[in-house]
């Protein structure tokens with residue numbers, strides 16, 4: 001380390017990842033200070049320290065862990081089922097006219113239905129077990145992901161498909177190597193949105209009717225006016241949303257390397 | 266068995282007959298160029314040979330081992346050069362063949378590159394490697410040098426000739442560049458009004474220069490294309506003829 005290097009400003013590599021978080025930290029800090037000074041009414045808006053304390057106590061008696069595990073499992077299973085189905089059906093109907101006629105039209109119509117309207121129907125149909133919640137998440141993930149897969153496939157350069165046909169790739173290979181890869185930017189954009197929607201729908205479904213899960217914790221906290229637990233649940237959702245976003249970002253970095261290659265050179 | 270043997274090919278798009286009656290045979294080791302005005306149906310014919318389009322009438326017998334290079338390289342942007350070149354190869358030694366093909370087109374150093382990082386000439390050489398790696402019986406070229414700058418185009422001409430001499434496939438090249446056709450092809454066809462309107466054989470001496478019998482071919486081609494001079498359609502008169510040649514010489518400079 002030379003002395004000249006010490007005098008230099010912090011390299012951007014160190015600052016860049018921190019920057020986007022600064023405003024969030026600032027808000028939390030102001031919130032904490034206001035709360036400590038007694039400016040906020042504890043019943044209306046407890047401070048961040050109270051939320052952390054609520055997290056600690058509910059983690060101690062196991063309710064927090066149970067709720068998070070239940071919700072994350074539902075989100076995972078539902079997203080996976082809805083996601084895989086959306087991509088397979090999206091590729092099939094993007095690839096063939098017949099597929100488009102059979103599935104695209106009904107899905108285009110179904111997308112207009114608000115998800116909350118389906119909650120009571122699914123509960124009537126599937127009872128109060130895991131099925132209605134997982135199905136709701138699947139559906140919420142399926143619709144936007146299907147739509148973005150379909151439009152992504154339709155926008156893939158047909159001239160690339162022609163080359164693949166001359167070189168005798170099978171339909172499966174063309175679907176995978178040409179169409180799905182070409183549609184990936186659109187698919188991943190759709191995935192980001194779909195996972196967020198799946199999480200939101202899960203919260204609604206859990207707070208209407210569930211024995212466990214973050215939504216159930218939220219709804220019981222509301223009943224007993226535990227504002228700190230309500231805030232804890234909201235923070236958990238924010239955290240889960242952040243995690244799914246990071247997951248999609250990692251996927252994008254890996255799968256769309258070919259797009260950034262030119263910039264990186 | 267000819268790699269291309271088609272008879273009486275017809276093709277219409279919404280009522281307008283683009284190809285009316287095309288007969289064509291191409292032997293292995295023969296380089297055929299197709300000239301014609303823009304919109305005369307050259308690509309339509311090439312696409313039929315590639316199996317990308319069906320004729321409305323006529324019979325076709327076309328080799329199963331076809332390779333193609335378009336004006337745009339059409340590499341899959343999300344696969345590196347090596348994977349692109351290997352497209353559709355099922356042989357055990359595919360990797361080795363890809364390496365050899367890339368070496369042949371002088372692109373060994375870009376084997377792992379993403380297509381977006383290639384220059385126009387490099388991308389076209391990768392497309393050429395992808396075509397040659399499967400030792401095709403029939404190589405289809407649709408204005409393959411059209412998007413390249415003049416210097417790169419000349420280098421590509423030499424490369425294509427060199428590869429053609431080594432592998433001797435049947436070549437069918439669509440172009441609208443008369444000089445390119447003369448430089449590369451053994452036989453030049455002119456497509457007009459849905460027919461092969463004129464056909465020229467290019468005779469070369471040992472050293473590759475045009476033989477005496479073929480010196481007027483440029484003027485003849487320009488006349489067949491109807492682009493020489495306003496009176497160019499006239500088939501008589503030495504004055505017109507020599508005028509064409511002068512015009513050809515002016516435009517010339519291969």
Ligand SMILES: Nc1ncnc2c1ncn2[C@@H]1O[C@H](COP(=O)(O)OP(=O)(O)O)[C@@H](O)[C@H]1O
Nearest residue numbers: 278279283301302303304305306307308309310
């Ligand atoms: N898929 C298509 N649908 C309708 N018309 C087409 C299609 N492909 C080509 N054509 C028409 O056929 C004619 C010949 O086109 P093309 O073979 O591409 O000409 P060239 O390659 O000689 O410039 C043009 O008039 C073009 O508009």
Ligand SMILES: [Mg+2]
Nearest residue numbers: 307308309407
């Ligand atoms: Mg064309």
